Amino acid sequence: IKSSPGLAQNPQFADENGQFDERKFRDFILELKINAPSQYEDWLQDEQAIIESAKQQVYFNLVRAGMGATLKEGELDYKLANDKVDIRYVRVPYASIPDSTITVTRNEIEAYIKENEKKYTQEKSRDIQFVYFEEGPSDEDIAATEAAITALLDDSEEYFEDRDTTETIPGFRNTKDVNAFLDRNSDAKYDSILRAKSELPTQFADALFELTPGELYGPYRDGDVFKVSRMMAKKPNGSVKASHILITYQGAERANPEVTRSKEEARQKAEGVLEEALKQDAVFAQLARDNSDGPSGPRGGDLGFFQEGVMTPKFNDFAFGNPVGHIGLVETEFGFHIVKVDEKRDLVQLATLTRDIQPSDETINALFTDATKFEMTAVDSDKSLSEVAQENDYVVRPVNRLNAMDENLPGLGAQRRIVQWAFSEDTELGDIRRFDVNNGYAVVQLTATYKKGLMDVEDASVTVLPILRKKKKAEKIKAENAGKSMSEIAAAYATTVSNATALTVKSPTIPGAGREPLIVGTAFSMEVGKTSSLISGESGVFMFEVTNKEEAPALDNYVTYANNLQASNAARVTNSLVEALKEKADIEDNRSVFY
Structure with missing residues (x-):
């Protein structure tokens, strides 16, 4: 359990030092048993899977232990590479x-x-081919979606019969309550997140970033969505990229229990590192890797970009209050930070009205008609499915050597029903059938069958x-x-x-x-x-x-080559061992019948 990332890294089971707390985990399981019996049953299944996995790992490790390499084998490996x-x-x-x-x-x-x-x-396998009728918007659907979103930009007049009055309804351009407007009219709701230029759609980022507050851009098409964006606010230097070197001490928040230095010792070390960091030839990233107690140390202290309020207050004030390139010392509850301001970015706040481009009912009905007509024609025709498809300008996609437990088909995704049909005893060579698939229909034909055993000539x-x-x-x-x-x-x-x-x-x-x-x-x-x-x-x-x-010159020893051989042998254990066990066992695999 401690080695399972999903559990060991769950904050719910972490102690004050961020380490996995077995007591918290046991209490959680006990609470499930008392108050959530169904979830407890799920846990028992997970527990059994963890036990089986642990047994397998022990077995694999035992085999790996026997996959060593002698110095003579290391010498031979050296000579094979260098003679x-x-x-x-x-x-x-x-x-x-x-x-x-x-x-x-x-x-x-x-x-x-x-x-x-x-x-x-x-192994037993099948060949199939299919024609995919993919649901997608027609040109008329695209034009209608663009017209619909355009109609929402400007004010409109609406008559209310119960009051016998006509009122002006503000459009997206003039509405004072953008949040409510988008709730009523947009497929994507309003978010007030400030974004950097790099976070905007690449094709439109320049135009969007140059908008003035209140100005609109669009409609523009971004993938399968029409959008109109309105500039709400701009924030210069709203995001900072910084690096830091953290020097902790005993008693500091989240300090590693192994840290024994006092606060004063930490301060002295931090001041010494700061002095090094301020030298003209200093490499801040290397100083961080060598000295930082924080998790960003191996990354050269890089904290990436962050906005105001994300970091602890004193750290935040230093990062946003100093120019790019500035290096200084900041004390927080976590210890002493040597902070370097690496970069600053301007941010914008956009409100975006969106309408998904979707096929209309008429388009979907027409697609169903086309797929059904093609299926009937192919079934009744003396010609092959490929020939009928070619006559109708449809693309035929072959899938060869389909296995009984396969699930994903190229271009169609998960399609177990098609695989089961291809392997069914009732399906004969040449049979054709239409299937409902993701976003459309597939007309499929079984084109070849291969029996288990020795291949045909x-x-x-x-x-x-x-x-x-x-x-x-x-x-x-x-x-x-x-x-x-x-x-x-x-x-x-x-x-x-x-x-x-x-x-x-x-x-x-x-x-x-x-x-x-x-x-x-x-x-x-x-x-x-x-x-x-x-x-x-x-x-x-x-x-x-x-x-x-x-002949290659003799070495003093061949430990390195022996170790490399051992590592190479051990790396092959899992797959090779599983395949060997399968080959030795007498297994009749009927999973495809039920799954």
Whole structure:
């Protein structure tokens, strides 16, 4: 519980020093048990989840403890990164043989899949495609919204039948009670917050900031909202950015219990730090990191921008009463502050009349009609959904390899109903259905199904075909160049014998060829002056001569490398261990049926 941020950092359970108070937490749970039984039941579920999480963490930590690395392993890791080899080589790229000249049969693909069964085992999945009919305002809706907000700007005449009188109703421009006006007429209510220019909509910030009190700007469109803003007030230097170095003492408010210095000692230290801060070459941020007892110390003392009244009174008066760049000493109930005024900003207070741009009922009804008509046409047509969509200028969006527990669909968000439909036994390949989705409708078609187990040849051929094709090209290149020297091979393929230097096992990249771990690894196993046979690499077939090998200088110890290996191993524990446990367990996952 103490390590759970949601509970440990909750002010409700904090003591006077801001630390988690177990007694307060126990009292809170006891109060729930007596006065709020339903909330207490919720807590019992949360408690069980915390217990299970703690057990898991203990288990993971035990496994991590066994993931150490010896000094010998550290030494090996160092050598893999720093031992170097130079080679002269010739490469015959696989691309030099056209794919069209290489034949790979279905039986060969099937045999490869069976030989690499683990790699080509798949979970049950589905492919779908859909057309999204998104609710959105029409041009007429946009124009109507702009006209409606414009009509609220100036005074209007309104007839009251019960009094048989006509009265002038003040518009936004002239109303004396802006708060009440916005309550009645605006989709966003009035707030009196003073804002800096950087907090205003970027596109309109300059124009809004230059308004004079009482002046209007707009209507202007900000996203899906029409706005008219009225300047209520301006406050020069209304916001200050300051940094401080806090020196606390025993007994000061919120002081860390570990602080033992007296108030006088704190004062003397603060005066010494102030003297350093006032020097011409002083770096205030570094002084804060080195000396501050406050939480802003690691940030160089930066407190960001704040308005009047936010800070304790003496601190507030110093920050707002001194010019930018001024540094001084302030005493408050928290201790002694060396304060630096970093920046000041002007603020404005705007009242903004807003109207959300929304589709009208007519627009929504028309969208429903279009979606329904498209669905019926697609269902009845002999053509594919894609063809019907193309004829109607609709965009088709495919989603491939959808898993049974997936929820989010690109462009549609959370759509479990669509996923469940795609995996339902009643849904057949090619079926089409319309769904109500967020802000509109989606007409969806099931386009492919994939069973659990070994992939079909058609599905696997996308990845297997290039592998087998490359293998056959390598065999052909080797057969055609058997017994030839590097120079002869280079001449036959109109290429040159190249050099590659300072290759390492950890970075096995050969310039002009890319990553070639087998080639580099083989080079390290050979003696200087020896020439290899023809070897199949990643990008082509190689023949090379080892021209130089350089062992990295021995280190006094390899603790750093061993520690890095241990940290790397430990970081992989959680995911790798969970996957290993899943693989070992016999689990039948039926969650998708109920969720």
